[in-house]
Amino acid sequence: MRENLFAAKNISVIKKAFREYYFNQSKAIEEPLKMEQREFGFAHFGQAGMLRHLSFKSMKELDAMLVREAPSDVYCSNAYYRIPTQQPMQEKQWLGADLIFDIDGKDLGMPCVPSHSYSVCINCGYGSPPEKHKERSSYSCPSCGCKKADYVSIPCSKCIDGSKKEARRLVDFLLGDIGLEHSAIHVYFSGNNGFHVHINDDAFISLDPQARSDLVGYLSGTGLMLESIGLRKTNTEDLFSIKLPKSGLAFGWRRRIAERLKIDMASAIKLKNIVNQNGGYNAFKVELDRLARDMGVRIDPQVTTDVHRVFRMPGTLNSKSGLSKTKSSDLNSFDPFVDACLLGDGKVSVKVKTPVKLKLKRNSFNVSKESAEMPTYAAVYLMCKGLAEAN
Ligand SMILES: [Zn+2]
Numbered sequence: 001m002r003e004n005l006f007a008a009k010n011i012s013v014i015k016k017a018f019r020e021y022y023f024n025q026s027k028a029i030e031e032p033l034k035m036e037q038r039e040f041g042f043a044h045f046g047q048a049g050m051l052r053h054l055s056f057k058s059m060k061e062l063d064a065m066l067v068r069e070a071p072s073d074v075y076c077s078n079a080y081y082r083i084p085t086q087q088p089m090q091e092k093q094w095l096g097a098d099l100i101f102d103i104d105g106k107d108l109g110m111p112c113v114p115s116h117s118y119s120v121c122i123n124c125g126y127g128s129p130p131e132k133h134k135e136r137s138s139y140s141c142p143s144c145g146c147k148k149a150d151y152v153s154i155p156c157s158k159c160i161d162g163s164k165k166e167a168r169r170l171v172d173f174l175l176g177d178i179g180l181e182h183s184a185i186h187v188y189f190s191g192n193n194g195f196h197v198h199i200n201d202d203a204f205i206s207l208d209p210q211a212r213s214d215l216v217g218y219l220s221g222t223g224l225m226l227e228s229i230g231l232r233k234t235n236t237e238d239l240f241s242i243k244l245p246k247s248g249l250a251f252g253w254r255r256r257i258a259e260r261l262k263i264d265m266a267s268a269i270k271l272k273n274i275v276n277q278n279g280g281y282n283a284f285k286v287e288l289d290r291l292a293r294d295m296g297v298r299i300d301p302q303v304t305t306d307v308h309r310v311f312r313m314p315g316t317l318n319s320k321s322g323l324s325k326t327k328s329s330d331l332n333s334f335d336p337f338v339d340a341c342l343l344g345d346g347k348v349s350v351k352v353k354t355p356v357k358l359k360l361k362r363n364s365f366n367v368s369k370e371s372a373e374m375p376t377y378a379a380v381y382l383m384c385k386g387l388a389e390a391n
């Protein structure tokens with residue numbers, strides 16, 4: 001769908017900027033562990049789909065390819081294979097896979113999103129400001145009448161804070177509940193609107209999809225049992241008894257629920273009252289599900305359970321933005337629009353399709369006129385979003 005955003009002129013400007021980045025900043029690209037056992041994938045500007053099943057023996061070989069081809073997106077498997085280039089999948093001989101979590105800002109349901117989502121006609125590329133076409137079902141392109149648009153968001157600081165909050169919550173779970181070491185958890189800005197959390201711990205490499213799915217279930221708070229906080233259903237419909245767990249309420253989900261309900265080991269009667277106030281066992285079960293989902297982490301379950309997936313490679317550029325997938329060692333101070341904005345600042349002349357506001361590398365751009373000259377990093381950002389064209 002995005003191919004048509006990349007008119008030939010745009011492609012040549014963006015590719016030049018990407019190539020320059022890969023030439024100058026090859027050190028920013030992280031060498032994956034056991035590189036020779038990984039499958040690599042690439043996407044190219046103006047071409048649909050992804051080339052997969054590739055293999056590189058060294059970073060030198062990969063770097064040379066990045067400069068030569070300047071791909072739009074670069075991916076590397078979480079899996080380790082004996083023969084990464086082999087097809088079909090089972091012929092690769094799977095040896096294990098890193099555990100990776102994906103927090104995508106667009107899944108968080110932030111209320112601010114419509115206020116900074118621009119519509120771009122999928123047929124002619126006409127761009128409209130956020131106030132227009134709030135009702136997506138009633139979209140009609142002012143230029144060609146096409147009924148379908150891509151909605152591109154320029155994430156605001158609230159969006160980024162929302163994703164950060166989710167990433168922090170995930171890290172808390174991984175440290176406190178799962179018992180991971182700080183040093184095993186690596187948080188990356190995805191390059192557009194979210195975070196990837198990579199786990200570097202041998203104990204998780206061999207987990208099969210079911211075990212990964214169970215872990216996601218735990219982290220997201222689905223399927224929490226009332227029994228775990230001491231409620232026992234008796235045979236009669238909706239009747240229950242309470243026996244608080246012997247091992248206490250001090251850890252994991254029990255602690256979270258206990259804190260939320262303000263109960264402790266002396267609260268059997270209080271808990272009984274809470275359940276009754278909620279309408280009994282079954283109604284309280286619904287309420288507890290809601291609470292748990294609210295306190296759990298919103299991660300994409302499919303991404304984490306897939307052991308044959310390729311992931312954007314740390315240090316490479318994201319063609320949805322021109323920003324790079326960048327490690328964040330301190331989420332509080334990390335600013336993706338500064339720390340992941342690494343393209344050059346040579347001047348590029350673009351025509352913006354609709355007035356836009358953005359802030360990159362601490363410079364504010366408030367572009368209302370049709371033609372504008374701006375630094376490469378800002379021009380590429382807008383072109384990648386489909387909101388500008390190279391002049
Ligand atoms: Zn159109």
Ligand SMILES: [Zn+2]
Binds near residue numbers: 112113116156
């Ligand atoms: Zn926002």
